[in-house]
Amino acid sequence: MRKGQETRNRILDVAEAAVLQKGFGGTSIEELIVETGITKSGFFYHFKDKNELAKALLNRYIENDERIYDEIFSRARDLMDDPLQSFLLGLKLLSELLADLPNGHPGCLVATVCYYERLFDREIQETNRNAVLAWRRRFGRMFREIMEVYTPREPVDVDQLADMVSSVLEGGIVLSKTLKEPNTLAEQVLMLRTFVKMLFLPAIESPLVAVRRDQIYGTAGGSDQL
Amino acid sequence: MRKGQETRNRILDVAEAAVLQKGFGGTSIEELIVETGITKSGFFYHFKDKNELAKALLNRYIENDERIYDEIFSRARDLMDDPLQSFLLGLKLLSELLADLPNGHPGCLVATVCYYERLFDREIQETNRNAVLAWRRRFGRMFREIMEVYTPREPVDVDQLADMVSSVLEGGIVLSKTLKEPNTLAEQVLMLRTFVKMLFLPAIESPLVAVRRDQIYGTAGGSDQL
DNA sequence: TGAAAACTGTACCGTGGGTACAGGAGGGGC
């Protein structure tokens, strides 16, 4: 039982890398079994067909993705008490993590599935949709918390704001991969951070404003701390 | 000569729709010739292999894409004299155009190629890279013009800012397609517009602005003008 | 030690990408 899981995971590891580079249609089962070091029969013992492989791949990817966001933003939450500062720190940590990926971000499976949709069954499409909705809820929750304390400079819909985080990440990955510039993704995340900062931290300067708001958030020194 | 081009374009039309839904690997030549109403030999008369089809598809897509941006932003330029107002109008027009697409945005071929890269030759990858660089130059040019008149509230790199436009578009497409919510893409573009607006149109209202640069950040009340 | 789990090996099928030609319809230029 343990051995089986191990092999299964090895297949998934190899498959994930291949699929992110070549898409599902471009990845052959043949190459997966060669690289994993098993036989075709062995492969079909673990996954009854390619669709089932995709399902397992996507679920594992989403779980891992969620875990990373959990870690980063809960760490940021521990370090900063203020929800906005905590979120801004989270974005900074995220951008650092992305910048440290040795070969750049390998790609997002959600996007891969999105551009392959019609060949998968409803279940996978629903899983993918739910993953994006989970991002919306995650970041939406954070922005709602922020909005309990801060008033945005411009009127914004919380869900749309939350989606902006996902958009910039997905788009940043595409740009980074296409340009073969690993940094681009990290830079885009920092750009998003600038957006959020500007949206909630009014430029001011004017102490008149802050006083009336029964909260004064002060930051010292240059404008680019976490 | 005219007849040939016509057939070729029909193949490309069918292929583009199919590829955006199922990826290159998921699109069979068989289905293309059935839907186009030609024979296999006919297909290979126009394209010597799938790679050449991809090349033609990508080039046509990019050309069309550029044409659309040219139209939108030059129209905006005609209507507004100020570079910032013109750009903001352009984003508005773009979001309206995207919102009016009957079945939502069909997907971006640049992203499709990006997630399929390894199976194409260097030429296609370079074409794709150049398309993204062209976006960077296009929007970068616009932001540089804006910056001759306006000073951004936060220090930003022009190229990174330009890339933000591409990121939000690419990411918005992925979200929109995955969620099956056509509006999401248009909303994301408007969100980006909000970002640009905030970045260049200083908050306003306090003539005291910048009194003290070693600042006190407060939160202001309702502040939702352009 | 024995049953279940985790495979291997072999053989076979259909589909799809691709090649190789041979030939035919239709139009334009001479």
Next chain:
DNA sequence: GCCCCTCCTGTACCCACGGTACAGTTTTCA
């Protein structure tokens, strides 16, 4: 009226890949 060129059709064939079927073998662990 003929010829040539473009734009195809038809046929036949090859290999890679996804997938099935199933019999047999090794490994694991209770």
